[in-house]
């Protein structure tokens with residue numbers, strides 16, 4: 001199981017590398033990696049376990065963040081409204097993901113972004129596409145082509161950035177970190 005000590009921090013070159021495509025069928029190691037990447041999110045989103053293992057709760061984790069430069073990331077976006085308790089907005093390990101199209105409209109999280117690999121607050125909006133069409137393979141090699149919007153779209157873009165050596169603060173406007181374009185949507 002991954003713990004915070006396994007998470008590579010900003011400054012380590014692996015976070016600035018272009019990750020390698022993953023071959024199918026997955027090797028035993030790659031299957032284990034996929035499992036462990038998702039397990040971290042599940043454990044970290046469980047308050048008792050999160051506390052027990054001293055984790056930072058996360059909604060995504062990319063392989064380079066645990067020192068493995070491969071095109072693989074786990075995404076687990078919880079559904080915070082009560083009625084659909086338990087059913088996440090999006091849950092999968094995205095392998096060899098490609099954003100095949102994105103909306104002209106931009107979107108950003110109102111509270112900005114952070115990163116488990118960045119141990120400092122970097123204030124500012126991280127402008128991203130408000131909606132994306134994402135193509136990826138799951139651990140069984142099945143191809144998926146899905147449209148995402150709002151928070152799940154933001155999370156996936158953050159993870160895919162990791163696979164290309166990009167960190168969230170690379171997108172923050174230097175002169176005006178909280179610059180708002182009028183057509184931007186802000187996601188809570």
Ligand SMILES: O=CN(O)C[C@@H](CC1CCCC1)C(=O)N1NCCC[C@H]1C(=O)Nc1ccccn1
Nearest residue numbers: 057058059060061062113114115116117155158
């Ligand atoms: O590459 C992946 N990462 O760096 C983990 C990041 C990914 C998200 C950051 C913005 C979009 C994707 C992450 O999850 N966080 N960033 C740092 C600390 C907070 C934490 C977080 O947002 N936690 C959370 C949110 C809602 C519910 C439960 N937990």
Ligand code: NI
Nearest residue numbers: 114115116117
């Ligand atoms: Ni991150």
